[in-house]
Amino acid sequence: MPTEKAAPAADVKKKSKTPETLRGFRDVLADEQAAWEKIESLARGMTQAYGFGRIRMPVLEQTALFERSVGKDTDIVEKEMFTFVDQGGVKMTLRPEGTAQVARAYIEHGMVNQSQPVKLWYFEPFFRHERPQAGRYRQFYQWGIEAIGSDDPVVDAQIILMAQRFCRDLGLDVIVQINSLGTPASRKDYIAELVKYFKQHKKALSETDLKRLTKNPLRLLDSKEPGMEELKANAPQIFDYLDEASKQHFMKVLEYLDETEVPYALNPCLVRGLDYYTKTTFEIVLNNAPSPELEGLALGGGGRYDGLIPMLGGRENTSAMGAAMGVERMVLAMKAANAMPPRREKIDVFFCQLGEGARRKGLAVYEKFREGGIMVGEAFGKGTLKAQLEIADKLKAPVAVILGQKEVLDGTIIIRDMESGAQEIVDVEKVVGIIAKRLKDVAEKQA
RNA sequence: GCGGUUAUAGCUCAAUGGUAGAGCACCGGGUUGUGGUCCCGGCUACACGGGUUCGAUCCCCGUUAAUCGCCCCA
Numbered sequence: 252m253p254t255e256k257a258a259p260a261a262d263v264k265k266k267s268k269t270p271e272t273l274r275g276f277r278d279v280l281a282d283e284q285a286a287w288e289k290i291e292s293l294a295r296g297m298t299q300a301y302g303f304g305r306i307r308m309p310v311l312e313q314t315a316l317f318e319r320s321v322g323k324d325t326d327i328v329e330k331e332m333f334t335f336v337d338q339g340g341v342k343m344t345l346r347p348e349g350t351a352q353v354a355r356a357y358i359e360h361g362m363v364n365q366s367q368p369v370k371l372w373y374f375e376p377f378f379r380h381e382r383p384q385a386g387r388y389r390q391f392y393q394w395g396i397e398a399i400g401s402d403d404p405v406v407d408a409q410i411i412l413m414a415q416r417f418c419r420d421l422g423l424d425v426i427v428q429i430n431s432l433g434t435p436a437s438r439k440d441y442i443a444e445l446v447k448y449f450k451q452h453k454k455a456l457s458e459t460d461l462k463r464l465t466k467n468p469l470r471l472l473d474s475k476e477p478g479m480e481e482l483k484a485n486a487p488q489i490f491d492y493l494d495e496a497s498k499q500h501f502m503k504v505l506e507y508l509d510e511t512e513v514p515y516a517l518n519p520c521l522v523r524g525l526d527y528y529t530k531t532t533f534e535i536v537l538n539n540a541p542s543p544e545l546e547g548l549a550l551g552g553g554g555r556y557d558g559l560i561p562m563l564g565g566r567e568n569t570s571a572m573g574a575a576m577g578v579e580r581m582v583l584a585m586k587a588a589n590a591m592p593p594r595r596e597k598i599d600v601f602f603c604q605l606g607e608g609a610r611r612k613g614l615a616v617y618e619k620f621r622e623g624g625i626m627v628g629e630a631f632g633k634g635t636l637k638a639q640l641e642i643a644d645k646l647k648a649p650v651a652v653i654l655g656q657k658e659v660l661d662g663t664i665i666i667r668d669m670e671s672g673a674q675e676i677v678d679v680e681k682v683v684g685i686i687a688k689r690l691k692d693v694a695e696k697q698a
Numbered sequence: 699g700c701g702g703u704u705a706u707a708g709c710u711c712a713a714u715g716g717u718a719g720a721g722c723a724c725c726g727g728g729u730u731g732u733g734g735u736c737c738c739g740g741c742u743a744c745a746c747g748g749g750u751u752c753g754a755u756c757c758c759c760g761u762u763a764a765u766c767g768c769c770c771c772a
Contacts, residue, residue, distance in 0.1 A: 383764085391772060640734090657731085
């Protein structure tokens with residue numbers, strides 16, 4: 252390739268810079284793994300109990316899927332999607348959320364023929380090209396649950412209950428903020444009234460609020476601009492504009508939540524940005540946050556989306572309800588609340604070896620331990636006994652076994668109690684059995 | 699996309715217009731096969747690019763990134 256320049260000598264001398272993670276993308280390191288695993292296993296257990304089946308979906312979808320479902324005028328679609336055209340000229344998007352995808356899968360695989368509602372869950376990464384902040388990344392994981400094919404308010408309550416219990420079981424103090432958006436028709440009436448109301452007070456509105464007035468009037472209710480409190484308090488309430496069916500539905504949901512003692516707060520200002528939401532909408536919010544900047548942090552949210560399936564070409568009148576929890580945010584909240592599970596790296600035994608012969612034999616002995624179900628630590632890469640015992644100490648191993656040249660010749664191995672320093676020499680063939688028995692005895696004594 | 703703050707070792711932080719130190723961590727040693735304490739040694743950094751200057755890690759500008767707030771959202 253004639254265009255390629257040979258690297259100048261200076262560049263070779265200069266240490267080349269290691270490429271770093273992209274902005275908003277991150278590595279999850281060992282210190283967070285226990286929390287992630289706890290979240291994942293809790294998600295698995297809870298979905299299993301409630302009869303949800305797992306779905307794994309592709310990371311890329313046709314861009315149109317999100318334009319049609321999330322809404323062309325939403326921020327997500329307008330400026331936050333990673334969209335590109337591949338070599339074959341197909342316009343595709345890194346999925347910004349899961350509900351539209353699940354709805355697509357429901358239609359595509361004819362799940363309408365299964366018993367309804369079809370309950371699905373996922374635990375996967377999503378992508379939004381946003382400015383990173385605390386608990387906000389460009390790649391983020393969501394645990395999502397969706398129940399498609401039922402308009403019964405009990406489904407709403409169950410989904411909300413699951414989300415709330417999930418956070419509670421993680422050791423987080425949360426409260427459910429809840430509201431109803433009604434049907435598209437009643438919502439339209441309400442928005443018209445809202446716009447009318449705020450137009451009368453146009454002079455009092457800030458620049459961003461004026462923008463909201465034309466673009467997304469519902470968000471005016473969420474405005475944190477100074478002086479808005481009073482205006483908001485006197486604004487028309489969405490509840491007064493709900494149609495009778497939506498009102499009944501909402502009352503039922505609240506009754507079920509009362510019954511199951513799910514802590515909630517009515518929040519008439521709670522409006523969710525995506526186009527497909529109808530009726531029930533909710534957020535799981537941190538309560539009594541351990542640090543002030545986390546107060547009110549939304550760990551997750553969701554709602555009913557009766558319009559989505561038809562919107563994507565599915566059968567008319569297919570109702571659905573779902574929720575999504577932000578995994579990074581839950582980990583963040585767990586850290587702040589001191590609810591991080593302990594790292595479990597407890598080992599039963601630490602294996603030390605000395606000399607080439609012992610190292611060779613040690614590999615086999617080590618396997619015997621592992622096959623015997625005993626958690627063994629090792630540092631085969633270390634040569635000296637001192638270094639190995641140091642590591643054993645650091646790992647808080649209660650017992651070390653030491654295999655040296657002498658022991659290899661004798662067919663023995665040393666068992667060292669790390670606490671007392673007492674040592675005994677045993678037959679190397681029997682050591683696994685001996686240790687296993689001691690562990691069992693200790694476990695029984697504790698029980 | 700907009701605004702504020704910040705950028706020195708793996709981590710937490712110092713100092714300085716004349717090219718940098720500590721603590722922790724890591725590696726090695728305190729003779730020949732024994733950890734937790736102690737002692738000694740070693741490794742590793744001025745985000746990047748310009749400008750001012752005899753000289754910049756320090757001052758100025760830009761870029762990038764982190765962080766906080768706005769927007770929005772998980």
